[in-house]
Amino acid sequence: MSSVIHFQNVSHKFKNHTILNDVTLQIKDTEKVSIIGPAACGKSVLIKIACGLIVPDQGTVSLFDTPLNQCSETELTDLRKDIGMLFQSGALFDFMSTADNVAFPLRQQAILSEDIIAKKVSERLDAVGLGSSSALPISALSGGMQRRVGIARAGIALPKLVIYDEPSAGLDPVTTSKIYDLLSNDQKEHLNTVIVISSDIESLQKFTDRMIMPYHGDIIYDGSSDKIFDCKNPIVHQFIRGETQGPL
């Protein structure tokens, strides 16, 4: 399996706050990985560094075996054509309708006709339960609905790497299960690499094979999703059980 993301001795700080401290990490093709951890522990920053949206202070980051520090802006844009991403804040374009947001990656590829794009968008919106909201502006949708539009947009162009930052935030348990089923079916069908950032340990254990937990700059857990409950690290232990007593 080839490498999709490769961090080599990567360090990054925000002012005096260490986000990553000499981190070496590899995510391979077709892997299903979850990144967990308490708020502000650097999960989203880790992903933004991986996509070249943030340049780290030190170390080398490779995306699809291409070192990002050697890429021009145009080469970086070409690499990102193989990425689909759901941002924590949704990052939906408020100057477009719901359907136009979902269709945007396909329109930019300029490969498919408008009829096929419309059909794909309709299918995708149906899959996230928003078939009847396609014409609505983004501002008319609730937070949970916006998240589902973001999920539909992230995967519609069948990218090699899909990153979901908090896909289940603001969703009820039934919709959460449906969304993870959709992500799972997509991954089985297209065999892409999926990275999910979430604190929903139960759903992540079912969906992903590997869990990574950054904390204060270090990776304190990187292993099988099944075995995380056996981890002896007190921070991991407390976090996954949601206990109030402990180092967190």
Add this chain to the structure above:
Amino acid sequence: MIKSSHSYLFQITKRMMQETGEIALLIGQIIRVSIPPRVDRNELLKHTYRMANMSLPIIALTAFFVSGILILQSSTFVKQFDAKAIVGWATGFSLFREIGPIMIALMFSGRIGANNTAELGAMTITNQIDGLKALAIDPIEYLIAPRVYAMVFSLFILTTIGIGIAILGAMLFSIVILDMSYLTFYRSLFDNLYPADFIHGLVKSIAFGIAIALTSCHFGMNIRQGAIGVGHSVNAAVVSSAIAIILFDFFLTYMLA
């Protein structure tokens, strides 16, 4: 006391140099997507139409009444010295070369520049710019360059229309207030002014358009403090645009004189 004022001056100078450097980088990025042209055509047309349409009523109104103010202010002396023969030339000269371009640019900056900064600022704090990058869309190509070209072109067109309206207004006010004939105004205007006077104003409008576009896009893309930062950035963009317009006006007047 002296030390703290030195420190304040140092901070201000440092900040200004930083902003200037960032605007220079933005110019470089716009040139990068312009040669060969990779600007999103749909966005360019959409923004040009929207910006020109949004500003036309306010600019027409301003231009019309500014010409009225010019005639009113000069009316005492025109009547005192019976200088009706120079009214057309005087208003035309000041409107073409100075008052027209600068007034319209300042109105445009307040209307479109501020709106543009707020829009880009809101997009920045809601991660929409990062969203574009993550979808392999170059924000300079898709968002910034179309807006910059649209603003420069819209201001050029609006200045042409605005000066036209101002001249018609001046003619109307001079007939009503100064009891002049249409022909006297017309002859005074066209016998004494040259195309170079009009072109002088249009060259300025292009320079002002570039200044407004660059400052509004720069401050919109560089929000520093979330939602509060949007307000600060809009304020900074409008003030910087006004300063840039005055400075450009001074240097262009010196060079084109």
